[in-house]
Amino acid sequence: MNAAVKAFLITIGTLSIGLGVIGIVVPLLPTTPLILLGAVCYVKSSETLYQKLIKNKWLGAYIKDFREKKGISRKNKILSLILMWLSIGGTVLFMDVSFLLGSILIIIAVTVSAYILSFDTL
Known part of the structure; x- marks a missing residue:
């Protein structure tokens, strides 16, 4: 490297x-x-x-x-999802973001949520 x-x-x-x-x-x-x-x-x-x-x-x-x-604790999983959706949702709803940026943020949130949920829950 x-x-x-x-x-x-x-x-x-x-x-x-x-x-x-x-x-x-x-x-x-x-x-x-x-x-x-x-x-x-x-x-x-x-x-x-x-x-x-x-x-x-x-x-x-x-x-x-x-x-x-090979997993994430239930507490960390729930906390990560809630905080991510609150921060992205708050940004999209309360900040002056374009439709394109808002759409990209929502797509990111959905993708990261699916990734986090794909791990086993400890």
Whole structure:
């Protein structure tokens, strides 16, 4: 893997994990999917960062639950879906967005919902 791609993946992984951590306390950001995205980026770019992440006492459980049990807890699934739909729904309904942008946001929400629901519930 070339250095630019590796740096890009590390950057995206770090931003994703940062947003996931913020999502623990800010209800508009889904924690689990962001932490998992960060883990995937780290797996592909830096074994050291991935090991630090899965050994982290707060964030490691998200990844271990998903990796070992191939699922997401019911609480995290419900919370992720509710918060995603509230944030996207609120944006579409209360912000001045074009029909095209609103349609794209709804398509994204439906797609992400289907993806989250496709995982087993722990």
